[in-house]
Amino acid sequence: MENFHAPWISFVLLALVPFLSKNPFVAFCHNTPNHETDQPRTYIIQLETPTASLDEEGLKIWYKSFLPESNDNSERLLHSYSEVFSGFAAKLTEEEVKNMAKKEGFLRAHPDRVLPLHTTHTADFLGLKVGQGLWQASGLGKGVIIGVLDSGITPNHPSFDDRGVPPPPPGKWKGSCNLKTGCNNKLIGAKSLVAGDTAKPPIDVYGHGTHTSSTAAGNFVRNASAFGLARGTAAGTAPHAHLAIYKVCNDDGCSESAVVAGFDAAVKDGVDVISMSLGGSPTRFDQDPVSIAAFRASVEKGVFVSCSAGNDGPFKSTLSSVAPWVLTVAATTMDRSLQATVELGDGRKINAESMDQPPNFPEGPVPLFITDTSYDYHNCYTVSEKVKGKVAVCQADDLICTGKAAIVKAAGGIGMIVVNLDEEGYTMVDRTCNFPTASVPFNDGNPIITYVNSTSNATATISFRGTVLGVTPAPAIAHFSSRGPARECYSIIKPDISGPGVNILAAWIDRRTANDTFVIQSGTSMAAPHLSGVAALVKSLHPDWSAAAIKSAIMTTSDDKDRQGRFIQDEQRGSASFYAMGAGHVNPSKAVDPGLVYDLDIDDYIAYICGKYGNAGAKAIVRGRSIKCETVKNLTEAQLNYPTITLTPRNINHTVSRTVTNVGPTNSSYKVKVNVPDTVFLTVEPQILNFTQVNERKSFTVSAKWTGRPVNSVEGKLRWISDKHVVRSPVVVTDRQI
Ligand SMILES: *[C@@H]1O[C@H](CO)[C@@H](O)[C@H](O)[C@H]1NC(C)=O
Ligand SMILES: *[C@@H]1O[C@H](CO)[C@@H](O)[C@H](O)[C@H]1NC(C)=O
Ligand SMILES: *[C@@H]1O[C@H](CO)[C@@H](O)[C@H](O)[C@H]1NC(C)=O
Ligand SMILES: *[C@@H]1O[C@H](CO)[C@@H](O)[C@H](O)[C@H]1NC(C)=O
Numbered sequence: 001m002e003n004f005h006a007p008w009i010s011f012v013l014l015a016l017v018p019f020l021s022k023n024p025f026v027a028f029c030h031n032t033p034n035h036e037t038d039q040p041r042t043y044i045i046q047l048e049t050p051t052a053s054l055d056e057e058g059l060k061i062w063y064k065s066f067l068p069e070s071n072d073n074s075e076r077l078l079h080s081y082s083e084v085f086s087g088f089a090a091k092l093t094e095e096e097v098k099n100m101a102k103k104e105g106f107l108r109a110h111p112d113r114v115l116p117l118h119t120t121h122t123a124d125f126l127g128l129k130v131g132q133g134l135w136q137a138s139g140l141g142k143g144v145i146i147g148v149l150d151s152g153i154t155p156n157h158p159s160f161d162d163r164g165v166p167p168p169p170p171g172k173w174k175g176s177c178n179l180k181t182g183c184n185n186k187l188i189g190a191k192s193l194v195a196g197d198t199a200k201p202p203i204d205v206y207g208h209g210t211h212t213s214s215t216a217a218g219n220f221v222r223n224a225s226a227f228g229l230a231r232g233t234a235a236g237t238a239p240h241a242h243l244a245i246y247k248v249c250n251d252d253g254c255s256e257s258a259v260v261a262g263f264d265a266a267v268k269d270g271v272d273v274i275s276m277s278l279g280g281s282p283t284r285f286d287q288d289p290v291s292i293a294a295f296r297a298s299v300e301k302g303v304f305v306s307c308s309a310g311n312d313g314p315f316k317s318t319l320s321s322v323a324p325w326v327l328t329v330a331a332t333t334m335d336r337s338l339q340a341t342v343e344l345g346d347g348r349k350i351n352a353e354s355m356d357q358p359p360n361f362p363e364g365p366v367p368l369f370i371t372d373t374s375y376d377y378h379n380c381y382t383v384s385e386k387v388k389g390k391v392a393v394c395q396a397d398d399l400i401c402t403g404k405a406a407i408v409k410a411a412g413g414i415g416m417i418v419v420n421l422d423e424e425g426y427t428m429v430d431r432t433c434n435f436p437t438a439s440v441p442f443n444d445g446n447p448i449i450t451y452v453n454s455t456s457n458a459t460a461t462i463s464f465r466g467t468v469l470g471v472t473p474a475p476a477i478a479h480f481s482s483r484g485p486a487r488e489c490y491s492i493i494k495p496d497i498s499g500p501g502v503n504i505l506a507a508w509i510d511r512r513t514a515n516d517t518f519v520i521q522s523g524t525s526m527a528a529p530h531l532s533g534v535a536a537l538v539k540s541l542h543p544d545w546s547a548a549a550i551k552s553a554i555m556t557t558s559d560d561k562d563r564q565g566r567f568i569q570d571e572q573r574g575s576a577s578f579y580a581m582g583a584g585h586v587n588p589s590k591a592v593d594p595g596l597v598y599d600l601d602i603d604d605y606i607a608y609i610c611g612k613y614g615n616a617g618a619k620a621i622v623r624g625r626s627i628k629c630e631t632v633k634n635l636t637e638a639q640l641n642y643p644t645i646t647l648t649p650r651n652i653n654h655t656v657s658r659t660v661t662n663v664g665p666t667n668s669s670y671k672v673k674v675n676v677p678d679t680v681f682l683t684v685e686p687q688i689l690n691f692t693q694v695n696e697r698k699s700f701t702v703s704a705k706w707t708g709r710p711v712n713s714v715e716g717k718l719r720w721i722s723d724k725h726v727v728r729s730p731v732v733v734t735d736r737q738i
């Protein structure tokens with residue numbers, strides 16, 4: 001049952017129901033060859049990096065030489081990659097691929113997969129204030145270009161006005177703009193990479209791309225709200241950064257071949273950050289064209305890549321986009337609630353969340369209704385006429401609005417109390433049903449059900465309270481946010497970080513009226529662009545930092561405590577595991593001044609890739625040079641200089657080493673502090689790191705041994721503390737077998 005649930009939950013929360021309802025399982029049943037008919041299908045063909053340096057035209061001619069001889073040859077070639085991937089995408093039969101594989105230079109044929117797409121108050125919540133602190137210091141992200149790979153853009157939306165945004169730095173931007181209305185200093189580029197639509201303007205007909213783009217870098221828009229709720233000045237995380245739009249999704253979803261083309265174009269055009277709120281189930285990095293493209297973008301070209309973790313939580317090992325060279329972003333709630341109160345006839349008061357707050361709802365007690373089948377007692381798919389004039393108590397599901405609300409409404413009901421599913425716990429996500437609804441946590445549903453069941457004339461008074469701030473606990477991990485451990489990189493804690501992703505107000509397009517508007521959406525899709533914005537702010541202050549250094553800065557300065565000073569909680573109000581929240585909740589103001597960073601360069605990654613996949617894997621992933629793993633000092637995953645630490649002592653004393661780079665004051669002295677449960681001995685050598693130069697590097701080792709019998713897994717932290725900085729790394733010590 002759990003396995004069945006996971007994909008469905010994601011499709012609702014990914015905010016793109018039209019994409020996903022068509023064939024929700026499409027991303028999970030790829031690679032099925034069609035033996036019967038051998039119809040052409042799309043393949044991403046990976047070739048060896050040509051030894052001669054070829055320009056784009058030269059590459060295209062070479063790529064075409066792999067295609068079967070025929071008169072419609074040119075129409076077969078869907079994408080010709082040049083920057084982040086060696087190869088092309090084309091429609092081919094299996095037979096044709098087999099023939100092609102015999103040609104010299106051929107590496108692999110990846111069948112194209114379809115990947116599902118996975119704010120006024122956010123800036124405030126993240127501590128970003130106009131004219132102060134980080135926004136002031138970074139010029140609101142000035143000069144940084146964020147490339148968004150998504151469903152396109154709504155060009156005339158006020159969020160993409162360029163008021164106050166200077167032109168991009170001279171010579172930096174090399175892209176183009178395919179919009180009838182043209183581009184401006186905010187929206188500097190826009191193109192479609194959807195095969196067959198590349199000549200069309202990348203207009204967003206879904207809203208998802210408009211929402212994520214404005215979350216990353218939307219300009220200030222005063223008085224924004226959704227249905228009068230959550231009113232305030234809307235702004236992205238880096239309001240004066242530039243946006244470059246790459247449409248890679250359409251009605252059929254987001255094909256990998258288009259996503260790789262998006263990376264290719266974005267890197268060529270000169271973006272600094274790539275924001276990607278989509279992804280499928282992970283495969284080996286050396287066989288995943290998107291991971292390969294991301295490697296080249298991030299490690300070889302220095303572009304920061306921020307990806308959504310996926311919406312298949314709270315179940316274990318459900319992450320997407322987990323390569324060590326991308327930032328994997330989990331979603332949290334904020335301290336804002338669109339509140340309602342349910343006061344039961346027996347006097348009990350329950351806090352609820354409501355996106356549908358009607359001004360004319362009856363003020364006094366209204367009768368309650370519950371379906372009276374002995375099982376599935378509040379399923380609400382089979383309500384009787386007794387619901388007329390009553391508020392129905394219904395269990396949440398992903399079709400709550402189009403299904404249950406419509407049924408209750410049609411039968412004459414006047415509203416709904418929606419009870420969360422067990423796995424949703426206390427996470428309250430938006431449900432806009434255009435029908436009065438009040439949603440309550442799973443645990444608060446039981447008293448309501450027991451009460452309604454206990455009397456024939458149950459009533460409740462539902463008061464709608466509008467937007468309430470300061471709600472606790474916040475931030476907390478959202479139930480839908482996908483969880484680690486990541487099977488593809490078990491010894492690296494994934495996700496990396498968390499950021500706001502529940503009830504996020506951002507730009508949208510009303511498809512019926514074509515009006516610009518703002519809507520509230522939830523999903524890790526909404527969290528990733530917040531982190532893209534933060535990366536842009538860090539980059540604008542530290543243009544020379546590598547993607548790994550920026551990632552380390554964001555992770556080691558994040559908060560592991562919530563606004564009340566308690567450890568960040570998950571949807572069940574337990575302490576959130578690192579496998580749910582990553583290192584912690586992003587703290588942008590601290591991220592620009594981390595003190596020390598755990599940096600990684602291409603040689604570190606090559607040593608890791610050689611150790612993991614050998615020569616064939618290195619050849620597939622690394623483009624810029626030819627590698628002989630026999631001559632490389634291989635690194636295990638645990639030894640990769642990542643800002644988090646995973647130790648697997650088994651019966652031995654497991655030791656890993658790390659190297660930190662001083663990016664703080666010239667003369668700094670750091671002392672180590674370790675907190676772990678007493679089931680492990682954790683030792684760090686040396687315990688003091690003294691720096692006398694900027695960019696000086698110092699190494700240390702961390703060793704773990706079980707004190708008694710091994711336990712499944714424990715979490716702790718290692719901090720390097722100076723008088724100005726705290727550099728925190730999550731530590732997991734585990735005995736689980738990989
Ligand atoms: C904000 O919008 C509302 C509704 O459109 C309007 O009544 C109100 O006057 C506006 N406030 C400001 C400050 O513009
Ligand atoms: C329910 O009805 C009974 C009898 O009509 C009445 O005594 C009782 O007060 C009612 N309870 C509520 C909660 O309205
Ligand atoms: C509702 O009441 C009936 C009969 O009193 C009982 O059998 C059933 O378990 C109750 N259901 C719930 C959910 O409390
Ligand atoms: C939406 O557009 C229609 C037609 O263009 C217009 O009449 C209406 O006032 C607009 N609504 C809002 C809320 O802006």
Ligand SMILES: *[C@@H]1O[C@H](CO)[C@@H](O)[C@H](O)[C@H]1NC(C)=O
Nearest residue numbers: 610611613614629630632634
């Ligand atoms: C590194 O590992 C690969 C296999 O993953 C192996 O082929 C290679 O020889 C190793 N390199 C060294 C120096 O041991």
Ligand SMILES: *[C@@H]1O[C@H](CO)[C@@H](O)[C@H](O)[C@H]1NC(C)=O
Nearest residue numbers: 653655681683685703704705
């Ligand atoms: C584990 O190894 C490290 C480094 O060799 C050493 O400093 C530490 O004392 C050892 N710990 C235990 C418990 O043996």
Ligand SMILES: *[C@@H]1O[C@H](CO)[C@@H](O)[C@H](O)[C@H]1NC(C)=O
Nearest residue numbers: 665666667668691692693694
């Ligand atoms: C750092 O310390 C050295 C030696 O203690 C001293 O000479 C130097 O002036 C210091 N530099 C700064 C920037 O404080």
Ligand SMILES: *[C@@H]1O[C@H](CO)[C@@H](O)[C@H](O)[C@H]1NC(C)=O
Nearest residue numbers: 668669670686688689690691
């Ligand atoms: C490191 O610096 C601190 C403070 O300046 C000093 O007390 C300590 O002796 C130094 N330790 C080492 C190992 O150099």
